[in-house]
Structure formats: structure tokens, C-alpha cells
Amino acid sequence: MSDILITRASERDAGDLGVIGPAAYAAAYYDDWDDAVAFFHQLKTFGEDAFSETIARPDARVWIAREQDVGVGFLTMFIGSLEPINHRSHGAEIPRVYLLPGARRGGIGKKLLEAAEAQAKAEGCDYVWLDVMEHAEWARAAYERWGFTDIGGKTFSGGLRPGRSRGMRVLVKELK
DSSP: OOOOEEEEOOOOGGHHHHHHHHHHHHHHGGGOOOHHHHHHHHHHSSSHHHHHHHHHHHTTEEEEEEEEEEEEEEEEEEEEEEOOOOOOOOOEEEEEEEOGGGGHHHHHHHHHHHHHHHHHHHHSSSSSEEEEETHHHHHHHHHTTOOOEEEEEOOOOOOOTTOOOOOEEEEEEEOO
């Protein structure tokens, strides 16, 4: 793997993010969906327009990972979000960390998280939190390796394949 560059995303990155997002999500979770229309609508939440709206939010911080000047991953964070289990203040939510399949297992996710954690800490946050599908054991294991602790569960609201668990785990990392 060549050098990876992690930078804060701007509106000019929305097009690249709108390619990475649907592709990375589909690669990771395509098998959860049996309703093509619901899956289409979920993928749109990762599209260019959705990223433009996210980047424009005053509480949003977005990073893009580039390899050979091509976007291969991203992370979104919202400053001031209360985690959904204990409703603590002074936190930041990391709703999305996604990498293209060929970019996984190379330390890019960790680098994106380190950038977000440094920013959250600089902005006075005490912790960062995220949620992950219960059945995405590979993702949960990575977050736990990176210092996140499971604090409870919630339910995914999207339309998934019958029999697929809607359970999500909420993970927190303290920023001491």
C-alpha cells in the first residue's frame, strides 16, 4: 500500500465521497437487504448530495483518505452529539467510517479515527461514540482494538432482510 493522505473534506470532495460511500456500504452490507427499493434509498444517504449536506452542517467534521490521490475511505463526525444510552453531553458521534474493500486492513480506518479523535478533543469533547451492527463482528473487533467499549444496544431503523438482526451496539471511547 502506498502512502495514505488523510485530510478534512470540503465541498469539492463531495463527488469522490459520493462514490466511496455507496460502494463501501454496499460492499460491507449488501447481504443485509432483500428490498431493492429500501437498499436504493439507504445508498442515497451515502451519495454526493448527502455529503454536500453533511459537509455544510456546522457541527459536522468529515475526513477523506486518499491513496495515489484517489479517495479510498472517509469518516464523518458530529460534534456535540449525546450518546444514546446514557445521554452524556460533551461527546462527538462518529456515524460513518467506511473504506473501499481494497483499502481495508491497512491502518486507514485507525488513521481516520485518530484524526477525528484529535479534533474532538481539541473542540472540548470528552468522548467519541459510534454504533455498529451486532452481526458486523469484524467492525466491532476493530473498534475494540482501537479502545472503544461497548455500553449497550439499540435497534437499526432501516428495512433489512427478514431474519437479519436489527441489533446495534453502541461503543464509546473516552478522550483523556
